[in-house]
Amino acid sequence: MQAKNCCGLSAGRIVFSVAVLLLVCRQDAVSDDDLPAGELPFAGVKDERPRYLRLLSGKLFRVQKNHSAISGDGGKTWEQGGRINPFRLGGKLNDVAIQLQSGPHKGRILIPYYLGMYGKHPDYDRKERGGYVWWKGKLVLLETHTHHPEMSGSFVCYSDDEGKTWNCSVNGDRGFMMGYIKDGHLGHWTCEEPVIVELKDGRILCFMRSACGRILKSYSEDGGAHWLKVQPTDIAMSNSPCALKRLPGTGDLVMVWNMMSAEEIRKGYRRGRLCIAISKDDGETWENVKTLELSPGLEEHDWVEPPPLQPMVRGPSGRDNPMGEIPDGFRFYHYSSVFLSEDKIFVRYPVSPPAGPGGSRVQWRVFPISWLYEPKRAS
Numbered sequence: 001m002q003a004k005n006c007c008g009l010s011a012g013r014i015v016f017s018v019a020v021l022l023l024v025c026r027q028d029a030v031s032d033d034d035l036p037a038g039e040l041p042f043a044g045v046k047d048e049r050p051r052y053l054r055l056l057s058g059k060l061f062r063v064q065k066n067h068s069a070i071s072g073d074g075g076k077t078w079e080q081g082g083r084i085n086p087f088r089l090g091g092k093l094n095d096v097a098i099q100l101q102s103g104p105h106k107g108r109i110l111i112p113y114y115l116g117m118y119g120k121h122p123d124y125d126r127k128e129r130g131g132y133v134w135w136k137g138k139l140v141l142l143e144t145h146t147h148h149p150e151m152s153g154s155f156v157c158y159s160d161d162e163g164k165t166w167n168c169s170v171n172g173d174r175g176f177m178m179g180y181i182k183d184g185h186l187g188h189w190t191c192e193e194p195v196i197v198e199l200k201d202g203r204i205l206c207f208m209r210s211a212c213g214r215i216l217k218s219y220s221e222d223g224g225a226h227w228l229k230v231q232p233t234d235i236a237m238s239n240s241p242c243a244l245k246r247l248p249g250t251g252d253l254v255m256v257w258n259m260m261s262a263e264e265i266r267k268g269y270r271r272g273r274l275c276i277a278i279s280k281d282d283g284e285t286w287e288n289v290k291t292l293e294l295s296p297g298l299e300e301h302d303w304v305e306p307p308p309l310q311p312m313v314r315g316p317s318g319r320d321n322p323m324g325e326i327p328d329g330f331r332f333y334h335y336s337s338v339f340l341s342e343d344k345i346f347v348r349y350p351v352s353p354p355a356g357p358g359g360s361r362v363q364w365r366v367f368p369i370s371w372l373y374e375p376k377r378a379s
Helices: 011-026 042-048 262-266 369-373
Strands: 060-064 067-071 079-083 109-118 131-135 138-143 150-159 192-198 204-209 214-220 231-236 243-246 253-257 273-279 287-294 337-340 344-352 361-368
Touching: 042 344, 042 361, 109 192, 109 204, 150 192, 150 204, 192 243, 243 337, 253 344, 273 369, 287 344, 344 369, 361 369
Parallel strands: none
Antiparallel strands: 060 067, 067 079, 109 150, 131 138, 192 204, 204 214, 214 231, 243 253, 253 273, 273 287, 337 344, 344 361
């Protein structure tokens, strides 16, 4: 396929989310030396990055401990709104709330969430059943997710009164977006860490993380209250979340994701390549694919073909069956967030070593939005 033809939290995941948040708070700038062509120095434009969702009313919106908060004075003071997620367990990514800009539900705020159910057993734990690799001469634990029992489903919470009260796309115990492909004959697929975007035709598109080697998607035709059956996309991605936004002015989409082949995932490289691309047709096809980060041991590609439909793409488990050896300089580039000003795109993501304490940092990248439409330059 060519580049235009596509389209209960566990304790460990809670700890990871907190760690990422601490990293973001700790580091707020990166070196501006030797920037690639088209990239802007973050230090010179960082004050332009949007920190909160600006509503149509001009107020600012954010989430505080499962409650909405609204500011009418530019963020100096905040008024607490209603409780958002009705479930005691559940999670979401950072910076994923949107407000509908048009249509019968104009002004509605939507926030995507997911619920996870994770097995923990004394004879089948994450550590011993995890994915191991050789790194710097040592056998290290590289992966835990998918190496133990996991199930998940996604849903959306929405408010029509700027966060004072909230509804949920789940009606009782029904309405979750679940990975149920080919009438269930391929088993259950993980379906979590959703991101959403309003399309030009008024629908809402949801992209979700999965272990199948592809992004999964669903659509809502009624402002997020109900969601259609989950479908696989033709976008290759490791078991990682993506970032998805609608560009100002054009209404085109921009996506940042870990574009990885099945072979690369099985070798342990699942977050070693971070790419960005745009879609001019509501996410059906993607173009101008550019590589933001590339770890040693990987090659740059204009497009990566997704694997055949299957519930899981994963390397072997256990110390006695390692996935292979990865280079000393290998890094994870993951959990990206995208922020859009009037004419700039800000991309933020943690950079992490495969194992060991310390060494992690947060990277900020800034480009003119016009750069997204420029063809990739030959290296």
